[in-house]
Amino acid sequence: MKFRVLILINAGAVAVTMAAVNYYFQRNMYDMAITFAATLVTSFIVFYYLIEKYIYSKIILIYKLIHNLKLGRDLRDALGEHTSADPINDVEKEVKEWARQKKTEIDALKTQEKFRRDFLSNISHEFKTPLFAIQGYIEAVQDDDLEDKVMARQFLDKASKNVDRLSYLIKDLDEISKLESGELPINYTKFKINDLIKEVMDGLELKAKQHNIKLSFKQKYDEPTMVTADRDKITQVLVNLLDNSFKYGKEDGTTSVTLFDLHDTVLIEVTDDGIGIEEKYLPRLFERFFRTDASRSRQIGGSGLGLAIVKHIIEAHQQTINVRSTEGLGSTFGFTLQKIKQGLPFVALPILKS
Template identity: 80%
Template sequence: MKLRVLILINAAAVAITLSAVNYYFQHKWYDMMITFLVTFITSYLVFYYLIEKYVYSKIKLIYKLIHNLKLGRDLRDALGEHVSADPINDVEQEVQEWARQKKSEIDELKKQERFRRDFLSNISHEFKTPLFAIQGYIEALQDDGLEDRELAVQFLEKASKNVDRLSYLINDLDEISKLESGEMPINYTKFKINDLIREVFESLELKSKQHNIKLMFKQKYDDGIFVNADREKIRQVLVNLIDNSFKYGKEEGTTSVSTFTLHEQVLIEVTDDGIGIEEKFLPRLFERFFRTDTSRSRQIGGSGLGLAIVKHIIEAHQQTINVRSTESMGSTFGFTLQIARQSLPFPNIPVLKS
């Protein structure tokens, strides 16, 4: 419609111009009107033919290609597709939408590239630290010739600890890889989350005493909430979160676990009164190898992958995990699980790739 109006305007402009020239030389109204009509009709037909043949048809083809290639269709199918009545306007909208989409994809690719560089840098550093330590202890033992047995035993124990750290790194990386690829399925079972929390507390009782941190469950163990989830993987989530509270907790502090029923879900929160986390670090807390306090994290140990594994496990259950924290006051990690339905047990399904 807009195209035809444009052709009419151009044809009228040409007709008026030629009619005015004719009247200027002939001074006859009749000749001027004949000239106007003939010129207007001729110009309209010429413009319409030229635009239809050399412009409009090309725009139709461009529109077909853009619209269909966006949908991933084959080029041959795209060429034979029907188009709308106003392809010029549609082309403009399609190109703008496509530009926005491509910009979004480029931004995402840049983000992934930055993440890849950071990940390679971090993993390289994480592996080099224990490897260099092991290498140093072995060279010291070789230079000493094992003459000082007490010193040799100390060096071997330190080398052994660094070997354990390498083992933790490899195992955690392997677990994340399997979770992402779906090689490690989620085996749904129905169980009481309260019972699992009690078992985790019992298994971490000695470690809590070593850190001088009290474990507390704010609900009653007898009032159990049945959930549908992978029991062993949720155990791992609780162990990782509580162990994390030991690492960054304070002496004579408290780590508490709470449950809240939310319609068809239950929210489990692990709260500590430790050093807390700066707000600017919260969005990156579940990234692999991300540490808010590098020097302290090195002393504490661990692979730096615990929270990343926790996030993968919860998302594999198609649930959510979040964190809130205040510096010098503590942190709270909360995740949801599906409440078990009596008549609809969950089948075993593979992990979805995140």
């Protein structure tokens, strides 16, 4: 409702009341009309002055403050001062909208704070485990004064393995930090995804045999499929997913890579027949340091950042990654890549930063 209309209604109510009182005592229609008109004008002027001075001006100030804060100083100066025809209603809308935004921001900050605490706790634990192990092995060798050379060699080898684990952890942390900040660019090239999959599987064949796992490559069509992506980073994605399937696969099991040629994209799936993952853990699987079975995961090794890195690389390509799993039956990780249609020129996709 407009400001002046609101004042007029209040003034009219007072004028009607005064006119009715006048008619009750005087019983004169002319006096009643004069009283009504005089009271209406007087009330309108008084109400307008009082509301304008003590209420309306304050509301205008609040509205401009909220409006300018939302726009920002630079944008406000570019647009000029904004004056609303109905600031009372606008203030109500602005305040409600601002309250919703602030609640969303507060919820996001709480979530980020919880993530920060969990992350610091996880990284502290991940660093302490190998550091304490290294410290223990070195102290044992120092106490023995190298008298038992066989034991000393064994302890130094174990200390060396923990140093390697720390190196992997620091390297993965540095990489995921650069991926999040956009410091690691995506260098798009065109290549045959079929050939890359075979190349990665050949390179991991010995490791698969060490885990007694058979590798299998399936594709819907035998023709080579051209994609546009960062070949080195997609190699890292495949290595991480295959290595993950070795760690959690079953003895004498199978890990298969399946290629699906879709309309504009290619879907690559890595499937194992291992222990699987409980459904409640699936939404958190790509979080840093998240482990479904912490004790077994640390015995297996790894930095706990492999799947988080995989997710960041795929999302940096503006593509999607998903997982489906059944406990006791196995897991399937699938991701998409942009396909190049035969006969069309190659155009590198732009890199978008959030």
